[in-house]
Amino acid sequence: MPNLHQLVVEMRGITKRFPGVLANYNVDFDLRHGEIHTLLGENGAGKSTLMNVLAGLYQQDAGTMLVKGKSVNFSSPRDAIEAGIGMVHQHFMLVPSQTVTENILLGLDEPRFNLHLNDYDQIIAELGERFGLKVDPRAKIWQLSVGEQQRVELLKMLYRGADILILDEPTAVLAPQEIEEFFLTLRSMVVEGKSVIFISHKLHEVTEISDRVTVLRKGKVTAAGLEIKDITRQELAHQMVGREVVFRLEKNPQKPGKMVLEIRDVHAQNDKGLPAVQGVSLQVRSGEILGLAGVAGNGQRELAQVITGLRKCSQGEVLLNGEVISNRTARFSIRRGLAYVPEDRTHVGSSPNLSVTDNVIMKKYRTPPLARGWAIDMGIAKQFAQELKEAYDIAAPTVETPVRMLSGGNLQRVILAREISGEPAVMIAVQPTRGLDVGAIEGVHRLLLAQCQAGTAILLISEELEELRSLSNRIMVIYEGQIMGETQGDEMEKIGLMMTGTPLTQIEEQGTAEYV
Amino acid sequence: MDLIIILQAGVASGTVLLFATIGELFAERSGVLNLGVEGMMLIGAMSAFSVALATGNPWLGVLAAMLAAGLFSQIHAFIVITLQADQVVSGLALTFLGVGISLVLGEGLSKAGAVSLLPRLSIPLLSQIPLIGPVFFMNQSVLVYIGYLLTPLAAYYIYRTRPGMHLRALGEYPAAADAVGINVYRLRYFYVFVGGVLSGLAGATISLAVSPGWFSELTTAGQGWIAIGLVIFAQWDPFRAAFGAYAFGALRRLTLDIQGPTTLLGIANPFYYNPYWGFFLQMVPYAFTIIVLVIGSREAMRKRLGAPAALGTPYIRGERGV
């Protein structure tokens, strides 16, 4: 029986600095036995940092911690685990080429020397049964789905006897139906005597699952340990952001023009040779934003790569203004007016050690006036970069600064500036606001809408349903490489169901009531 | 029979490559690329020779070689693990440094006289097996037998023990190891050390067993680099490494010795001290290494396998796999 008045974790006055950033300042946080306590805040508010301190990955610069009444000072994750604290990170800490059992046993002192995995396979299978986390101990991690991998992470912690669980954005990788299952699992763990800290930036989840909530904004606590029943979503949002939050941006009023981008029955494989895109067809018109919703890993990345020429499709074609651009080089589509804002800003979209100027001319350096025969006119290049810097409000010391020095939001501005300045006919934007704070998100959304009004056709691939809802004219849902259906955008329930694999036709036949 | 003697020498020569290859294999499995094998081997060879000369005891020479090369490897470890510098350049620098140091400290060694070598033995029953017996178990240096033991021990360690499992995690996904409390930095230092120790042993094998003496840079003649190529061919597996090492050793000896006999397999030897063929034979081991690399790389590409995923990238706590 949870003893609600016994504090299992007390953090007092935690301060943690990183170069240039005050991640946590004088933060107080406590966790009661048997509760689910959510740590809420937007990206960059310091939630993960605070919990990393609790989990022993970082050491605080100031402040004290008590676990189960005893003062603690963790110098490594191992100490935290010994104290009963287990953290499941947003990006799973699993070794892909090893089995479930090996991953769970990683870092432990047992077995002493020789691995006799068979015995352990058995033990872990039983543990999974007990907590309702079913998974095949002999499977290799790369073979498992994301949801199953998450179960492995949980089992890892439970096996070590963790009774304080920290979960960092666990629902980011789950479809709405899976989230319900996940919440049930959490509640059953609480009944078994565990206490849970839940990190999230999604308001609707907080109100659904938590007992109490603490809100962080820019490293400081703005609402400490409030009971969920005592607060509304609006107030929580206010605490998160500090100003009135506009839940919806002005909708795109544009009337869509002619078809610009057409995707016909495209099939493609992923890096492992497995089918990722299995017959996708869609059309985007000039002046419209088509949103593509879906949990990450359902083929969106491969689809974007096929469209932009970075991946071959085995079947089907992609047409830009009637011309086939699939299975051609990336340069081919760039020349025909395709712009791409990739998911991975730092590793794909930009070149970290090169200057802003160098990054910004990436698409235009082959054509005059930047190109002069074999040479590049650096004078004109710098001027161009300067103009973009001012127009897009990019905060950087000079245009010669290497872009690795820029913040995420500014880097995204550089990328958008580069893509938009090409006056594209079509833009593919994948997770354009991931990891950005609310101000930067708004900025990106405005830029996208402006571009749309200028006549560009935009395909917006995103996991954030709010973002899709506020920007898109139409929303399609992709699941396991296939389109489940298309809606006008306000039918959130239908979208949620489609994200778990139910085709629209089926939903319309059987109605949504069955699935709640 | 001439062929037996050549193969015997080939096994001995292969032992050198085996030690170096398995050493580098351990380092790379932990995620650290150490291109300084040639330098470490030279330091090992030089230390072994000079200590054996000074003390009259070849075993002390072997010990000195392993220690010297192991300590030397820690320079690279410090630069790439703690200072997180580029692993490729640091390895190259280590080679230069190793060559330089061993040349300077080994000055005069080549004329210093002969040294007592490590004992050779034959294993009674096993050496009687037709064909395999004489080649592998007759009149080989002790170090060769140690080499036979090393391969299965290394394989067992990597695949069937707990520390071996941790080693594999280090090279594949160090963040996972770190999150469960494994000290990634410290273990990587250790495995780089292991690589150094084994490279030193390889060097000692040259100067105290296989080609006794000290010949400045020519002592190793690029075998350190061949070992690195063999690691790729071995796809980071000790048994494949052993296969590659012995095959290569045999090849090397073959190209060296094939010019000697007047008749080869009953017919007149076309390679007999032919001034023309001699030089092309010299090229063979190196051309072969390239071929071996092509095979290894194509296989990796085909099977979508490859190096330990984290090989060559420094581990920085806080960078969470994005």
Place this chain on the structure above:
Amino acid sequence: MSDNAYSPPSKRRKGLPFRIQIEPRLTEPPHWYPYAVSLGALIVALTLGGIMIALAGGDPLRSYTHIARASFGSLGVFSDTMVKATPLILVGLACTVAFSMRLWNIGAEGQLFMGAFGASAVVLIPLLPPETSRWIFIPVMMLAGFLAGAVWGFIPGFLKALYNVNEIISTLMMNYIAFAWINFFVFAVWSEGGFQMSPMFPKNAWLPRLADYAKESPVLAGLTTHMGLFLGLGAAVVVWFILYRSRWGYEIRLIGDNPQAANYAGINIKRNIILVMMFSGALAGLAGASEISGVVHRLQSSISPGYGFTGIIIAWLAKLNPFAVVLVSILFGALILAGREIQPSGIPKLIQGIILVCLIAGDFILRYRISVIHVAQES
């Protein structure tokens, strides 16, 4: 996301009133910083080298002053230094080009040898009769060296582009193959009277030296600096222009920094791997042709005391800047020239190694800021 702290195992020293804090730099250090670090590394390296000389029984101060005097002391020795610097400049440039794309060309030595071979082949096959005017002979020889080096660079480039073969090992193996190749021709095909060298080249095949013009200007008497130097200087300008002002150079630098971004920008990486390896090999080949025609005047098995490897260090020390390559090459030319007389003979190589190690370690300071924090201030 701002969670990018580098926290090495706690550097808290018990009892001391301060601790060392290491954190990544947020702003770019000033432009001259990398060169200051290079200089600092050089000084540290020379100090360490001096210690090693002392340990081996020599006198470091005397060794170093000897080096300085033997390389810069008079016009004559300075000219000799420039002669040594000439191939270094070209090899340094070869490595600079390759490294700018993170292609680790360790085969500059072999490419240099093949360039020497190419130039020699023009004379020794012979491709041109010995009476040919020097205005034809020399350019053809240089071209042959350039092309031969390009071919030698092409092979590992091709293997890397198509089969992803590690270029470090393949270029290195090509070195050994090149040595054997040269030996074959020196000992067997073109051997003069059974000696281990080819016949001397006709005068028309020699690169003109400053000393050739001693009649017009007596001050030039005895100066061995040859036209290859101007080839090197010219190449430096060309390489700079290519890397920093041309489209190709932009692509090279983009690929070197982030191949994924380059792919996304539509740049053909495989083609560039091959082209860059060819260009790099060609520059090294030019170094070989220049040595053969300007210094050695015949084909023999020892043409280079490891110029190709020194080139790697030069490129790194010069931070891949072509003009800095020229300066650093002069410095290393001095080291090699004067180092011949230093005992023990491995010292110049040792110093080169120490310089490289210090350089890499020193790069750390460019990326991280080290500060000393007084503990009292914190609480």
